[in-house]
């Protein structure tokens with residue numbers, strides 16, 4: 095038996111980690127703790143002194159090698175001793191396994207080099223009995239545990255926004271993302287976005303049968319464009335069901351990755367995409383004038399919208415500009431009068447908590463394939479018409495003279511530490527709507543704001559929280575202002591929104607929940 099430790103083609107050879115990996119990490123016996131191996135485990139003897147065992151949650155690698163235990167004694171004799179090393183690699187981290195042409199067995203996995211970075215690493219053994227029929231079945235069994243119902247070798251259309259965030263997305267893609275996808279044998283077709291709206295154009299013209307995933311190395315702007323591009327197609331329903339839209343965090347707002355990949359680390363997000371389960375996501379039609387936009391993240395009017403979009407001149411402050419913007423308006427007790435009509439699905443927090451907990455207690459779906467609509471179906475029709483139509487009969491416009499915040503969310507986290515919508519679910523057919531008065535006592539308003547980071551926002555009495563399927567909002571008595579749809583500004587005019595249950599598709603870790611603390 096020989097542990098060959100192949101060179102990893104994706105590593106920067108100058109890095110220390112790469113050198114360790116090239117020499118074969120297994121023999122070094124580092125990191126993860128050993129896991130007890132159950133009796134039912136399948137063990138593959140790769141050589142006289144090494145074995146690979148499928149444990150309950152991980153691949154257990156045992157390796158014995160000769161190690162120099164002392165250099166020279168007083169008589170000039172070297173001593174050598176045997177050292178057995180055991181380590182576990184979580185199945186989640188296994189990217190690929192195969193027999194190479196020369197009969198070696200090669201396993202690629204995501205090795206944690208820190209809490210926020212994983213890099214591809216390779217274990218490679220020359221088999222003592224390469225002809226054994228056991229090997230193929232063992233590899234299949236390993237891949238089965240590594241992927242479960244997640245699709246292997248995803249075909250990924252990769253969009254990279256070179257200007258996302260601080261402008262480092264292209265470098266980050268090459269360093270942290272592409273190597274993970276390549277090690278997992280995904281097919282990659284990378285394109286840099288060239289201008290505003292390019293994501294929409296690409297999605298509109300994309301060969302949807304050639305890809306499984308559109309992955310955006312960007313902020314939330316490019317996923318928004320991609321869903322809108324898919325929505326403009328004659329086969330919109332099919333395109334939106336077939337293509338999972340995902341994000342590799344490369345912008346200043348990375349909410350999609352936070353909620354679905356549970357991270358803003360590019361390499362961990364890439365691993366989450368490799369292992370992601372296809373999950374339907376509600377999308378929202380927003381109509382304004384004769385326009386129809388698809389929204390996946392949020393719609394905001396009032397303090398939050400203004401603090402997000404009205405503080406561009408304070409970009410030098412980084413993420414603090416948003417907090418500064420909110421506090422300034424809370425202290426001024428700004429109000430944003432509007433008439434609002436809402437189609438409510440769940441109107442109290444007890445019922446909402448119940449809905450959330452029922453879904454959270456379910457086991458992850460066993461099958462994550464969804465029905466693909468025929469090619470002649472466009473976007474679903476609007477059940478409540480558009481903002482230009484008369485108000486539906488059962489709706490009532492209610493004046494909100496002292497509105498401070500109107501904030502509708504389709505995902506839980508709006509940014510790191512801002513789980514504004516903890517009860518939201520990927521495809522419950524509802525938006526979570528938060529309304530707060532602008533004339534609250536300053537102390538109470540600031541307490542509510544601080545509660546967001548402490549996961550206590552939902553229970554604050556001044557926070558009105560409902561699950562809704564549609565609404566119309568008509569701003570009043572203001573010359574101009576901010577309306578924020580997925581972080582983008584639209585004209586300060588009345589708009590209407592309605593939810594399309596599970597119209598879009600994403601990849602998630604759980605298959606039915608966001609990566610957020612719920613209620």
Ligand SMILES: Nc1ncnc2c1ncn2[C@@H]1O[C@H](COP(=O)(O)OP(=O)(O)OP(=O)(O)O)[C@@H](O)[C@H]1O
Nearest residue numbers: 258259287288289290291312313314315345346347
């Ligand atoms: N090559 C390009 N040149 C200029 N703008 C671009 C280019 N590619 C994409 N864009 C635009 O950049 C905008 C922001 O993109 P994205 O969300 O990826 O980054 P971000 O850093 O989170 O953005 P922001 O901070 O502005 O919200 C999108 O509207 C997109 O259309």
